[in-house]
Amino acid sequence: MTDPAFADLQSKLRDFWPTVTLRSIGDVERTVVVVHSISFDVPDQLIPVFPAYEERFLCLVLSLLRAPRSRVVYVTSQPIHPRVLDYYFGLVPELDTPEARARFTSVSLVDGRNEPLSRKLLTRPGALRRIRSLIGDPEIAFLLPFCMTDDEVRLAVALGLPIYGSDPDLNSLGTKTGSRRIFESEGVQHPVGLEVDGERDLQRALTELNKRSPAARGAVLKLDKGVSGLGNALLDLTTLDGDVRASLRLEDQEIDVDEYLRALDGEGGIVEERIEGADFRSPSVQLRMSPAGQVDIMSTHDQILGGAHGQTYFGCHFPADQEYAALIAAEALKVGRRLAREGAIGRASVDFAAVNEGGWRSYALEINLRCGGTTHPLFALTALTDG
Structure with missing residues (x-):
């Protein structure tokens, strides 16, 4: 951790960690x-939906019901439509009171530029002053981000708040290559595969993959920092004749092969056997790591995939099928304990492939060292049901 001020702020999390929850916290004053x-690079087609992404944690208004002395300060680029707030408050009629609404404050930058919200906020001293004034001097206050980058570190320091997330120095653990290394070192079953150092290394990697897994019929090439499956490309190993470019089937239909391979040259990636089967599922496990190193399994989910080649995350339902939920939870716990030893704090998830081969087998695919698409559904359910 390179910033001593940030390290000092994060040390406060240990003291009030039990109140970093959507469950009842009693008579504790919290903001x-x-x-x-x-705050990371995403495919261009996702940029127009940034405003919707920024509002995904509005389910936190439901936490006001469980914590009568809590306040939520919600920052967005553009103003939140009043009807959106009405919807969330209306989910629990007894929550929709003038007193509860008074404990929710939205702060809009009125800035529609296609830049990360944290970065825009850092350039707005007036908005930072207003947020500080809204925080006041409660017993507990912290910053809830979606992901962690240097922008979030600077924002935490600027506001003088600890943040519910890991030091961005650990972000490499959540890349595709970092994930495979952790799976290997922790004995977590994962697909046969190799790291790929750009286009020039791809043919060598595919040749080696064929040697290691001669029965594999397909492969998945993944950009190291790809999100939502849009950084994936499929390859049919049974028809591959050396012209890798012509064989690539991109999940992201908004770019061409040249653009994709330039991204591979820039960030690297992995190629691995494609796990297939008549009875195939794509479950995930959500984890939480405490500052003391405790690891909790928060949920299991079955992911809903779609897109051009079935690689894009569309949504989820939970819990995951009980036939394999315990299996993937046990494997994810190995990952969580490793992340905790590395100093990770807050949310993470592990995605799997599961196939029924006369019994369910799971293959770990990637680690997301941040909140994800399964986080806000769980937040909402936890707040509605008190856990």
Whole structure:
């Protein structure tokens, strides 16, 4: 951790960790500042939906029911439509009171530029002063982000708040290559595969993959920092004749092969056997790591995939099928314990492929060291049911 001020702020999390929850916390005064900023590179087609992404944690208004002395300060680029707030407050009629609404404050930058919210906020000293004034001096206050980058570190320091997330120095653990290394070292079953150092290394990697897994019929090439499956490309190993470019089937239909391979040259990636079967599922496990190193299994989900080649995350339902939920939870726990030893704090998830081969087998695919598409559904359910 390179910033001593940030390290000092994060040390406070240990003291009030039990109150970093959507469950009942009793008569504790708490302020949560929400900045749901997509602060990493994403495919261009996702940029227009940034405003919707920024509002995904509005389910946190439901936490006001469980914590009568809590406040939520919610920061967005553009104003939140009043009807959207009405919808969330209306989910629990007894919550929709003037007193509860008074404990929710939205702060809009009125800034529609296609830049991460955290970055825009850092250039707005007036908005930062207003947020500080809204925080006041409660017993507990912290910043809730979507992901962690240097922007979120700077924002935490600027606001003088600890943040519910890991030091961005650990972000490499959540890349495709970092995930495979952890799976290997922790004995977590995962597909046969190799790291790929750009286009020039791809043919070598595919040749080696064929040697290691001669029965594999397909392969998945993944950009190291790809999100939502849009960084994936499929390859049919049974018809591959050396012209890898012509054989690539991109999940992201908004780019061409040249653009994709330039991205591969820039960030690297992995190629691995494609796990297939008549009875195939795509489950995930959500984890939480505490500052003391405790690891909790928060949920299991079955992911809903779609897109051009069935690689894109569309949604989820939970819990995951009980036939394999315990299996993937046990494998994810190995990953969580490793992340905790590395100093990770807050949310993470592990995605799997599961196939029924006379019994369910799971294959770990990737780690997301951040909140994800399964986080806000769980937040909402936890707040509605008190866990």
